[in-house]
Amino acid sequence: MRTAIILPWLLFCTCGAQTWTDVQAGSQGPGAPASAELSSLLDISSEIQELRDMVLELRVQLRITQNDLESTKAAMKTKVEGLEMENAAQQTEMTLVKTRLSASAAELKNLKLEITAAQTAEQTDTTTPRTEEANLTKDSGALETNLSDIEATPDSLKMDRAVHEKDLKSLKARLAATETKVETLETKLTTPKVAFSAALTDSGTTAAINTDLNLVFSRIITNVGQAYSSRSGIFTAPVSGVYYFRFTVVDHLASRMMVIQMFKNGHQVMFLNEYGDDGQATYLSSGVTLQLKVGDEVSMKLPAGYRVYDNGNNHSTFSGFLLFALNGME
Incomplete structure (x- = not known):
């Protein structure tokens, strides 16, 4: 850049000296050529001035560009440091997860060993009396x-x-x-092992419009023994004995009542209701112990004109399990 400026300047100086000599000589001769050369000299001087202004402008733009590059470099450095810290945190979390997974696997293995030992002990207890x-x-x-x-x-x-x-x-x-x-x-x-729990639905409100509605708790949580049907909502006793049943239902009551019924073989066992007037979630729960024979059926019903609510959080549930079997019961 300096060379580009110095060369025009030397040219200017040389031309200036030559022109001055020509002017002195011309003062003794005709005036027309000297005037033309002076005009040319002035044009060169103007171009040199424009070049100088362009150089200054380029220097200013270069300085601005350098500042922008420095700012971008600092920002990228900060971002890289943040990513490195985030990566380190993720590595630490992954290590903790692997540790917990190993501990869970070890615990599962110990539980399997305990179950095997318990089954062996139970078989021994059965063989010894014989x-x-x-x-x-x-x-x-x-x-x-x-x-x-x-x-x-x-x-x-x-x-x-x-x-x-x-x-x-x-x-x-x-x-x-x-x-x-x-x-x-x-x-x-x-004696078979019997226990179940099921949630009502994950689609919101269930309503009985004109007729009583058999409630089908369709979202199975536990169903040991497969005695509860998620299609019909009916529990069928696989063995004679004493069973315990429990239910919970919920609705958002605003000056209205919630009603629920339990039936055994088509006959009402329980009838419960709850009133609410604030529009907030209101829960209704109860439980009962029933003596059942093989094939007896237990179900929940919603009377006509009432409704209940449930979603993926399992607010409304129906559960039951066998307490003990009764041999010889007809």
């Missing part, structure tokens, strides 16, 4: 044989017979107790 029963039966048979032999002995051995009869009576009592224990364990092992 073995004891067999031994007692064997001992009882032996004592009965001895009793028969004693009856054929002289009167001097009748006292021993009484002792053996007492022992035999004790063994028979132990045998009866063991048989009862075995039956209890067999019942426990053969």
Whole structure:
């Protein structure tokens, strides 16, 4: 840039010196050529001035561009540092998640081992009474044989017979107790496990317009034993016994009432209602213990003209489970 300025300046100086000599010479000759050369000199001077102004303007633009580049560089550096910090935080979080995952896997493994041990212990508990029963039966048979032999002995051995009869009576009592224990364990092992919980819906309000509505809690949470139908909303008892049922329903009541019913085999078991006038969510809950036979049905109904509400948060639910079985119940 400096060279571009110096060269025109040297040219100007050279032309100026030559022109001055020509002017002095021209003062002794005709005036027309000297005037033309002076005009040319003035044009060159004007162009040099324009070039100088352009150089100054370019310097100003260059300085502005350098400042912009420095600002952009600083901003990019700050952004890169922020991304590096965010990356480090994500790496730390990923490490924590992996640690928790490993701990969960170890816990799951321990739970599986505990379940296996419990099942083994339960099988052992079942086998031990059976073995004891067999031994007692064997001992009882032996004592009965001895009793028969004693009856054929002289009167001097009748006292021993009484002792053996007492022992035999004790063994028979132990045998009866063991048989009862075995039956209890067999019942426990053969009784199905029954438990369910289901939410109503995730689509908002469910209303009974003109007729009673059988409520179908369609969103299964738990259904051990598959005794509850998410299509019909009916629970069917798979085994005779005593069951516990519980329900919760909700609605936004504004000067209106919420009503819910529970039925067993088409007969009403419970009728509950709740009134609200503030437009806020109002909950209605209750539970009951029912003695059911195989095939008995339990369901929830919404009377005509009433409504309930539910969404993905499972506000309205229906649950039940088997407390204990009743053998021989018709």
